Amino acid sequence: MANIGFIGLGNMGGPMAANLVKAGHAVCGFDLSQTSLQAALDAGCTTAETASEAAADKDVVVTMLPAGKHVVGVYNEIRSAVAQGTLMIDSSTIDIESARIAHEIASELGAQSVDAPVSGGIMGAINGTLTFMAGGTDAALDAAEPILQPMAGRIVRCGGNTAGQAAKVCNNMILAITMIGTTEAFELGKRLGLTDQALFDVVSTASGQSWSTTTYCPVPGPVPTSPANNDYKPGFAADLMVKDLGLSQEAAAMTQAYTPLGGHAFELYKQFCDDGNGGVDFSGIIKVMQQAKKA
Numbered sequence: 001m002a003n004i005g006f007i008g009l010g011n012m013g014g015p016m017a018a019n020l021v022k023a024g025h026a027v028c029g030f031d032l033s034q035t036s037l038q039a040a041l042d043a044g045c046t047t048a049e050t051a052s053e054a055a056a057d058k059d060v061v062v063t064m065l066p067a068g069k070h071v072v073g074v075y076n077e078i079r080s081a082v083a084q085g086t087l088m089i090d091s092s093t094i095d096i097e098s099a100r101i102a103h104e105i106a107s108e109l110g111a112q113s114v115d116a117p118v119s120g121g122i123m124g125a126i127n128g129t130l131t132f133m134a135g136g137t138d139a140a141l142d143a144a145e146p147i148l149q150p151m152a153g154r155i156v157r158c159g160g161n162t163a164g165q166a167a168k169v170c171n172n173m174i175l176a177i178t179m180i181g182t183t184e185a186f187e188l189g190k191r192l193g194l195t196d197q198a199l200f201d202v203v204s205t206a207s208g209q210s211w212s213t214t215t216y217c218p219v220p221g222p223v224p225t226s227p228a229n230n231d232y233k234p235g236f237a238a239d240l241m242v243k244d245l246g247l248s249q250e251a252a253a254m255t256q257a258y259t260p261l262g263g264h265a266f267e268l269y270k271q272f273c274d275d276g277n278g279g280v281d282f283s284g285i286i287k288v289m290q291q292a293k294k295a
Helices: 013-022 034-042 051-055 068-077 096-108 121-127 138-151 163-191 196-203 238-255 260-277 282-291
Strands: 003-007 026-030 060-063 087-090 112-115 130-136 152-159
Touching: 003 013, 003 051, 013 026, 013 034, 013 060, 013 121, 013 138, 026 034, 026 051, 051 068, 060 068, 068 096, 087 096, 087 138, 096 112, 096 163, 096 238, 112 138, 112 163, 121 130, 130 138, 130 163, 138 152, 152 163, 163 196, 163 238, 163 260, 163 282, 238 260, 238 282, 260 282
Parallel strands: 003 026, 003 060, 060 087, 087 112, 130 152
Antiparallel strands: 112 130
């Protein structure tokens, strides 16, 4: 079993660290929130007073942080604590350039590194069923797999350094676009006299099907576990979708990729959040469709 430092114990990182403990790993966690530190203690982790203390003399360092600037900042902060040969896994969702810099810092320290953002939300983190999109060298990915396994439903090797982040921004751009299309269709169906259940029964087994319909249906009723049946309390909040769509558009600009639907999805979700809905589940954007009328 590994000796792991885990930096970032929030809604995602806390349950992930707890699952590593359940698998028999020794986990020392650090977070700026005392509430998160106490939850980690309750889950069987030890805790540190600084990120460097959490990273010192560890086989593995895992980070789960809000943005690229935080990851790069932590990687620079823990330089003197990271031992040569340490495996550094970043599961944050960050911009490609910050991921590249994080890999470079790890290389300078003689450490192996993997970018491994996740899909699956808070429940996936709690249940240990996250999908990890992993990028790194073959050796680093081989080393990372047994560490990721207790937190994972699936681990996908996406390629070399930063490939995991690339896959994540592409996946979430698709998710945003399909969710907007799904909400538009359900609202149009309602105005045409269809019940939500009737449209669901067709779409979920026909050419229009997608995860946004079959697993995360944005109207109450057809999928009991979707946030629509819990007043759109977030599994994945709209402000996080804005963050990820922003990353997709940064990547599109960097590569000169043409992503008109991704750009429009970003604008719609940004306005939704600017209107005070950042803490609502991203499927709650159906409220925009319900309230709007074509001019």
